[in-house]
Amino acid sequence: MDPASRPKRPFGLGTYILLIVGVTIVGGVAGAARGLLGDHPGMIGLAVTAGVMSAAMAIAFAACIWWWRGIDEAAREAHKWAWWWGGSGGMAVGAVLLLTLTFGDDASTSAEVGFSAPDLVAGGMWTILLFQLAGYSIAWAVWWLKHR
Amino acid sequence: MNNRLKVLRAERDWSQADLADRLGVSRQTVNALETGRYDPSLPLAFRIARVFEQPIEAIFIAE
Numbered sequence: 622m623d624p625a626s627r628p629k630r631p632f633g634l635g636t637y638i639l640l641i642v643g644v645t646i647v648g649g650v651a652g653a654a655r656g657l658l659g660d661h662p663g664m665i666g667l668a669v670t671a672g673v674m675s676a677a678m679a680i681a682f683a684a685c686i687w688w689w690r691g692i693d694e695a696a697r698e699a700h701k702w703a704w705w706w707g708g709s710g711g712m713a714v715g716a717v718l719l720l721t722l723t724f725g726d727d728a729s730t731s732a733e734v735g736f737s738a739p740d741l742v743a744g745g746m747w748t749i750l751l752f753q754l755a756g757y758s759i760a761w762a763v764w765w766l767k768h769r
Numbered sequence: 770m771n772n773r774l775k776v777l778r779a780e781r782d783w784s785q786a787d788l789a790d791r792l793g794v795s796r797q798t799v800n801a802l803e804t805g806r807y808d809p810s811l812p813l814a815f816r817i818a819r820v821f822e823q824p825i826e827a828i829f830i831a832e
Contacts, residue, residue: 693794694810695801768801 644684651677695768703761711756715749771830775803777821791820 651673658669689697736744778788785803789796792813801807802817809817818825 693798694813695798695807696795698807765797768806769804 640684640688644681647677647680699761699764699768702764703757707756707758707760708753709756710760711752711754712749714756715752718752719745719748770808771805771832772802773828773830774799774817777823777828778803788820792816 654673655670658666658673661669692700774788778785783791785796785799789799792799793816794813798807802809814825814829818828821828
């Protein structure tokens with residue numbers, strides 16, 4: 622391989638396996654730390670939760686940068702296209718669902734069945750995220766199928 | 770945009786994986802380039818020209 626075109630990071634199957642193991646360990650440690658230390662009442666628990674989650678997200682973001690620097694331009698183009706069209710499309714579909722539930726006649730029943738405000742916010746966030754991820758995955762596959 | 774990548778690669782008896790390795794891209798990207806369904810960036814076009822030791826306009830043909 623031309624040294625000038627070599628990806629600016631280690632690559633190969635072993636590297637990806639190590640990355641998955643590393644991310645799993647970081648996620649596990651963050652979850653355990655939040656579970657063990659974040660249940661303190663008041664500001665201490667809040668600070669511990671925010672600190673642990675910030676550290677985990679910073680590590681995850683650093684891993685994303687490292688991964689992005691190693692993929693080639695077509696792979697980047699596929700991800701950018703999927704992020705815009707798939708992510709936006711998925712978000713639009715998810716938003717229809719969420720807004721329908723939010724403004725529908727049954728909106729008041731959520732409190733009656735025991736959902737707190739944070740539960741609803743988290744539920745909405747995860748719903749949109751899942752729709753975005755589904756749209757992203759479909760769009761990514763479509764991009765590569767169109768460019769075969 | 771059309772190109773002569775497949776012909777040039779065949780003349781050298783390289784596989785798509787060989788060319789991908791020389792260019793520092795994936796085999797899937799080489800396939801997308803050869804079918805004309807993905808146009809390379811200018812830096813990659815220059816790398817391709819360097820690998821085949823030909824000017825860019827001898828490899829890529831505007832439709």
